[in-house]
Amino acid sequence: MAGQDRFPAQDAEILSNPLRRTEGEEATAILRERVLNGDLAPGERLHQVPLALSLGVSRTPLREALVNLAQEGLLEYEANRGYTVRRFGMEDIQQAYAVRARLEGFACWLCATQGLPEAAAARLRACLEAGDRILAAGTLTPEGLPPYRAMNVEFHETLLACAENRFVRSFVHQTQNVPMASDRLFVWEDHAIIRRSHDDHHRILRAILAGQGERAEALMREHVTFAWEVLRDLLRR
Amino acid sequence: MAGQDRFPAQDAEILSNPLRRTEGEEATAILRERVLNGDLAPGERLHQVPLALSLGVSRTPLREALVNLAQEGLLEYEANRGYTVRRFGMEDIQQAYAVRARLEGFACWLCATQGLPEAAAARLRACLEAGDRILAAGTLTPEGLPPYRAMNVEFHETLLACAENRFVRSFVHQTQNVPMASDRLFVWEDHAIIRRSHDDHHRILRAILAGQGERAEALMREHVTFAWEVLRDLLRR
DNA sequence: GCCCTCCCTCATGTATCCAATCCTAAGAGG
DNA sequence: CCTCTTAGGATTGGATACATGAGGGAGGGC
The missing domain is CATH 1.20.120.530 (GntR ligand-binding domain-like)
Known part of the structure; x- marks a missing residue:
C-alpha cells in the first residue's frame, strides 16, 4: 500500500489524482505509519532536522506533516517546543x-x-x-x-x-x-x-x-x- | 482534533501558556472564524499571497493554518491547485x-x-x-x-x-x-x-x-x- | 471558423535563510 | 554545597528565494 493512504476509500483521495502527491502528503503518510506501528517511541520528541533528513525532504513539507498528525491526535504540540509522539494507553x-x-x-x-x-x-x-x-x-x-x-x-x-x-x-x-x-x-x-x-x-x-x-x-x-x-x-x- | 479546538474552555488551552501563541495558530483561529461566519464565500479559492497579506503574516504560517482547516473539514484541498472554502448545505x-x-x-x-x-x-x-x-x-x-x-x-x-x-x-x-x-x-x-x-x-x-x-x-x-x-x-x- | 499547440504567466510546493525562543550548563554569589 | 544568574548552543517559528506544475491566451494549422 505504498502510495495509498490509510483509508483507501476516502472520497477525496480516490476521486482526485492519486498519482501526483506532494512531499508533504507523502511525509504525512509515512510518519503516520511510523507512529501507528510504534516505530516512534511514545513520548519521543520529534526533532525536525534529523526527521527531515531521514525522510529525505526539507523541513517545510515535514512541518506540514507534523501539523497534520498533531491535528489527527497522533502527536502533541507545544508552541516553541515542538512535537512529541502521543502516549496511548x-x-x-x-x-x-x-x-x-x-x-x-x-x-x-x-x-x-x-x-x-x-x-x-x-x-x-x-x-x-x-x-x-x-x-x-x-x-x-x-x-x-x-x-x-x-x-x-x-x-x-x-x-x-x-x-x-x-x-x-x-x-x-x-x-x-x-x-x-x-x-x-x-x-x-x-x-x-x-x-x-x-x-x-x-x-x-x-x-x-x-x-x-x-x-x-x-x-x-x-x-x-x-x-x-x-x-x-x-x-x- | 489535537492542536486547535476552538473552545477556550479546553484544559490544554488555559493551562498551558495562553499568551504565547504562534502566528500559525493565530491565523488558524482567524481563518476558522472567517469561514464559520461566512466572510469567505463557499467554493471560493484561497490564494495564498493575498490572504497572507490580509492577515499580516507570511505564507509559512498561513499554510499551516490552511493545512489545519483542511483537516478540520472547513476547506478542501487539491494538490498543486490550492484550497477552496468547503460548500456546506x-x-x-x-x-x-x-x-x-x-x-x-x-x-x-x-x-x-x-x-x-x-x-x-x-x-x-x-x-x-x-x-x-x-x-x-x-x-x-x-x-x-x-x-x-x-x-x-x-x-x-x-x-x-x-x-x-x-x-x-x-x-x-x-x-x-x-x-x-x-x-x-x-x-x-x-x-x-x-x-x-x-x-x-x-x-x-x-x-x-x-x-x-x-x-x-x-x-x-x-x-x-x-x-x-x-x-x-x-x-x- | 474551429481546434490544437506552444509558450508565458501565475500560483503553489520546496528549500534555505534569518530571527526568536528555549534548554543547558558553567560560573559567581550566598 | 546549593542556588540563582547568565551566556552559549540548539531548535523551532517565520520570511524569502527558487523550482515546478497549472491555467490561459495567442498564434498557426487544418
Whole structure:
C-alpha cells in the first residue's frame, strides 16, 4: 500500500489524482505509519532536522506533516517546543472502541432506515460470499487471512459509505487512527471467533435489508464491542 | 482534533501558556472564524499571497493554518491547485446534528454510568440555578441571552468533560465546526422553547445523578434533535 | 471558423535563510 | 554545597528565494 493512504476509500483521495502527491502528503503518510506501528517511541520528541533528513525532504513539507498528525491526535504540540509522539494507553483504545461501536451501530441504523442502493447491497453480498468461501475449509489458513481482512474492511467501509453521513465516516476513521485500534491489524487465530464475527456480518446485512434499524444497530454495536474484548484480552498477554 | 479546538474552555488551552501563541495558530483561529461566519464565500479559492497579506503574516504560517482547516473539514484541498472554502448545505448541518445527538447522548450515558465527581455536579447545579434566575423574569431579555448562552455552553462542556472519553469530546466539537451548527449561535427568541430546553437540562442532570443512563441518554438525544428542528425551521425562512 | 499547440504567466510546493525562543550548563554569589 | 544568574548552543517559528506544475491566451494549422 505504498502510495495509498490509510483509508483507501476516502472520497477525496480516490476521486482526485492519486498519482501526483506532494512531499508533504507523502511525509504525512509515512510518519503516520511510523507512529501507528510504534516505530516512534511514545513520548519521543520529534526533532525536525534529523526527521527531515531521514525522510529525505526539507523541513517545510515535514512541518506540514507534523501539523497534520498533531491535528489527527497522533502527536502533541507545544508552541516553541515542538512535537512529541502521543502516549496511548489501554484507556485510549477502549475509548476509541466504545465510540466506534456506537458510531458504526448508528451507521447501520442509517443504512436500514434509508435503504441500501442495489449496487451496495450486491457488494455486501459479495463480501459475505467471499467470507463464506474463505471460511468454508473449516479453519482459517494463514493464506486466508489477508483476503478475509480485506473483505472485512470492505464490508465495514461500504456500510459507512451507504450511511451517507460524512461525520460518522470521518469519526470512525479517526477512532482507527490509534495504535492497535485498527481493524486492519486483527490477528484472530481463533477460528470460532472469526466464524461468529462473520455470522454477525450475515445478520447485520439481513437486518439492514429488512429495514430493521434497531436490530442492525444493536448487532453492529455488539460486533465491535466484542472485537474490543478480544483485542483487550490479547493485549493483556 | 489535537492542536486547535476552538473552545477556550479546553484544559490544554488555559493551562498551558495562553499568551504565547504562534502566528500559525493565530491565523488558524482567524481563518476558522472567517469561514464559520461566512466572510469567505463557499467554493471560493484561497490564494495564498493575498490572504497572507490580509492577515499580516507570511505564507509559512498561513499554510499551516490552511493545512489545519483542511483537516478540520472547513476547506478542501487539491494538490498543486490550492484550497477552496468547503460548500456546506442543509444536509451537512443535519448530519452534524444527527451525530451530535448520538454522541452527546452517549456522553450522558457515560456520566450516569460512571458517576459524576462532586465538583462537576456542583458546577452543573450552578448552571441550572443560573439558568433559572435568567428565566425567572418570565421572558428572556436581550441582555439575558449572552449569559444564558454561556451557561448552556458550560453545561454541555462539563458533561462532555465528565464523560472522560476524549474521542466523544473531540467529535462533538468537530460537529460544531460547521457553519450554523454551533450552539453558540442559537437565536431562540421564543421563550417557550428556551424554557423547555432548560427543563431538559434539569431532567438530564437528575437522571445522571440517579444513575439512569438510558434515560439521560434519551433526554440528551432529544434535546439536541429538537435544537436541530428549531434551527432548521429558522434557516428555511 | 474551429481546434490544437506552444509558450508565458501565475500560483503553489520546496528549500534555505534569518530571527526568536528555549534548554543547558558553567560560573559567581550566598 | 546549593542556588540563582547568565551566556552559549540548539531548535523551532517565520520570511524569502527558487523550482515546478497549472491555467490561459495567442498564434498557426487544418
